[in-house]
Amino acid sequence: DQQVKQNSPSLSVQEGRISILNCDYTNSMFDYFLWYKKYPAEGPTFLISISSIKDKNEDGRFTVFLNKSAKHLSLHIVPSQPGDSAVYFCAASGRRGAGSYQLTFGKGTKLSVIP
Amino acid sequence: DAGITQSPRHKVTETGTPVTLRCHQTENHRYMYWYRQDPGHGLRLIHYSYGVKDTDKGEVSDGYSVSRSKTEDFLLTLESATSSQTSVYFCAISGVDGVNSPLHFGNGTRLTVT
Numbered sequence: 001d002q003q004v005k006q007n008s009p010s011l012s013v014q015e016g017r018i019s020i021l022n023c024d025y026t027n028s029m030f031d032y033f034l035w036y037k038k039y040p041a042e043g044p045t046f047l048i049s050i051s052s053i054k055d056k057n058e059d060g061r062f063t064v065f066l067n068k069s070a071k072h073l074s075l076h077i078v079p080s081q082p083g084d085s086a087v088y089f090c091a092a093s094g095r096r097g098a099g100s101y102q103l104t105f106g107k108g109t110k111l112s113v114i115p
Numbered sequence: 116d117a118g119i120t121q122s123p124r125h126k127v128t129e130t131g132t133p134v135t136l137r138c139h140q141t142e143n144h145r146y147m148y149w150y151r152q153d154p155g156h157g158l159r160l161i162h163y164s165y166g167v168k169d170t171d172k173g174e175v176s177d178g179y180s181v182s183r184s185k186t187e188d189f190l191l192t193l194e195s196a197t198s199s200q201t202s203v204y205f206c207a208i209s210g211v212d213g214v215n216s217p218l219h220f221g222n223g224t225r226l227t228v229t
Contacts, residue, residue: 042222051215102160108157
């Protein structure tokens with residue numbers, strides 16, 4: 001039972017254009033959503049997050065949109081740069097036992113930005 | 116970079132042998148996690164800790180045990196390694212209160228079980 005889904009395994013975008021990465025979730029108890037970026041042979045790096053009380057959060061070239069009714073979030077990268085080429089993971093969390101907020105990850109989308 | 120060190124970075128071991136992976140943090144964070152990453156599965160939680168000697172199971176805990184005797188160290192043990200445990204293992208830590216704060220990951224340990 002996959003609670004966080006990234007249905008596109010890969011995405012190619014021209015440099016300078018917009019990259020849109022999508023993520024769907026099924027658990028209505030999730031209240032915090034994150035995007036991570038991962039380069040080969042490195043650990044995932046936190047990129048941007050959004051709380052369920054918001055529908056948009058921006059940080060420089062990165063914007064995350066949340067549509068709670070559709071249980072959908074997206075990451076927009078504008079403009080895309082070759083250094084953005086990486087695997088992007090969507091993650092969601094909600095309170096679990098002992099006060100910990102565990103993250104559930106999607107399978108990832110590999111973004112390739114073509115110069 | 117968050118102060119997280121995983122050791123070893125690479126390990127090859129034989130089926131049936133015990134293996135221990137170490138995660139060391141210098142951030143004094145309360146919460147620590149072990150994930151594994153496999154093609155087609157993303158990252159899956161193995162075990163987590165919410166304090167010294169306080170641990171609990173994650174989604175894929177079978178065949179793994181953990182220990183946390185000090186705030187800064189979280190050990191993952193494969194009691195008897197199997198080929199299905201060939202994977203990349205990531206340790207992560209989160210903020211002091213663990214509430215809606217992002218996890219910060221180490222650079223991983225690549226484990227191959229032959």
